[in-house]
Amino acid sequence: MNTYQERQFDALGDVTRRALVERLRRGPLPVGELAQGLPVSRPAVSQHLRILKEAKLVRDEASGTRRYYSLDPNGFAMLRKYLDNFWGEALEAFQAKVEEK
Amino acid sequence: MPERQLNPQNTMTMDVETHEIEPVRKSIRVRADAARAFRIFTEEMDSWWPRTHHIGNSPMKRVVVEGRPMGAIYTEQEDGTNCPWGSVLTWEPPHLFVMAWQIRPDWQYEPDLSKCSEVEVRFTPADDGTTLVELEHRGLTRHGVGCAKMREQVNSEGGWGALLGIFAGKVGGAA
Numbered sequence: 001m002n003t004y005q006e007r008q009f010d011a012l013g014d015v016t017r018r019a020l021v022e023r024l025r026r027g028p029l030p031v032g033e034l035a036q037g038l039p040v041s042r043p044a045v046s047q048h049l050r051i052l053k054e055a056k057l058v059r060d061e062a063s064g065t066r067r068y069y070s071l072d073p074n075g076f077a078m079l080r081k082y083l084d085n086f087w088g089e090a091l092e093a094f095q096a097k098v099e100e101k
Numbered sequence: 102m103p104e105r106q107l108n109p110q111n112t113m114t115m116d117v118e119t120h121e122i123e124p125v126r127k128s129i130r131v132r133a134d135a136a137r138a139f140r141i142f143t144e145e146m147d148s149w150w151p152r153t154h155h156i157g158n159s160p161m162k163r164v165v166v167e168g169r170p171m172g173a174i175y176t177e178q179e180d181g182t183n184c185p186w187g188s189v190l191t192w193e194p195p196h197l198f199v200m201a202w203q204i205r206p207d208w209q210y211e212p213d214l215s216k217c218s219e220v221e222v223r224f225t226p227a228d229d230g231t232t233l234v235e236l237e238h239r240g241l242t243r244h245g246v247g248c249a250k251m252r253e254q255v256n257s258e259g260g261w262g263a264l265l266g267i268f269a270g271k272v273g274g275a276a
Binding site: 025071079080083084086087088089090091092093094095096097098099 | 122123125127129131132133137138141142145148149150151154234236238241242243244
C-alpha cells in the first residue's frame with residue numbers, strides 16, 4: 001500500500017468517523033445533520049470531517065449558506081483497482097476455457 | 102423481463118453513486134458462439150473461476166450459479182458449508198447476465214442488495230463466429246464504509262488478505 005491509502009485506512013480507524021462515512025453513504029449532508037444523534041460535539045464532528053477530507057474519503061461543497069459533505073469517490077480507488085486486476089485475470093481464464101477444444 | 106429490484110427508495114443515491122465512480126470495464130473476444138460463451142461464463146463458472154477467490158472459511162470445492170432470475174450464486178466449501186456471494190439479477194441467455202456482487206470489501210457476505218455492486222456481462226456475436234464479451238462492474242461506492250476493514254485484511258497473513266496485498270502491490274506499485 002502507498003501512504004495515501006495508509007492515510008485513508010487510518011482515517012477510518014475511528015468509530016465516529018466510520019459513523020459519519022456510513023451516514024454519507026445515503027447522500028450529501030450538511031454538518032448539522034451529520035452531527036445529529038452522535039455522542040460528540042459539533043466542533044468534534046467538524047474535526048473528524050477535516051481528517052476524512054484530508055484522506056480524500058469525504059469532500060465538501062458550498063450550497064447557498066450551507067456546506068454539504070459527501071463521499072469522495074476517489075476513496076474507493078483501492079477496491080476499484082483490486083477488482084480491475086481481478087477481472088482482467090478472471091476473463092483470461094474464462095477465455096482459455098471457452099476456446100478449449 | 103424479470104429482474105430483482107434494488108431498494109427503490111435508494112434510486113437517487115444509486116444514481117449519484119453510479120455516476121460518481123468509474124465502473125471497472127473489461128472486454129475480451131472469444132472464439133466461440135454467444136451461447137457457449139454465456140453458458141461457460143454462468144452455469145459453468147466453476148470451470149474457470151480462480152480457486153483462490155471465495156469467502157469461505159475452508160478451501161472451496163466449486164462455485165454454483167443458479168441459471169435463472171434471482172438465482173443464487175455461491176461456493177461449496179470443503180468443510181461442507183455453502184457460502185453465498187451473489188445473486189442473478191438479469192438472466193437473458195445468450196446475451197445478457199447481471200449479478201449482484203455481495204462481497205463486502207472486508208470479504209464478508211452482504212445480504213442487503215442496496216449495499217452491493219453489480220457485474221453486468223454482455224455477449225455480442227460477430228459474423229466471424231467469435232463473441233465479444235464485455236464486463237462492467239459498477240456501483241462500487243454502494244459498498245461504502247466496508248472499505249474501512251480492508252486495512253486489517255491486507256495486513257493479515259494468508260488467505261484473501263495476502264492475495265489482496267499481492268494485487269494491490271501489482272496494480273498500485275506499492276509494498
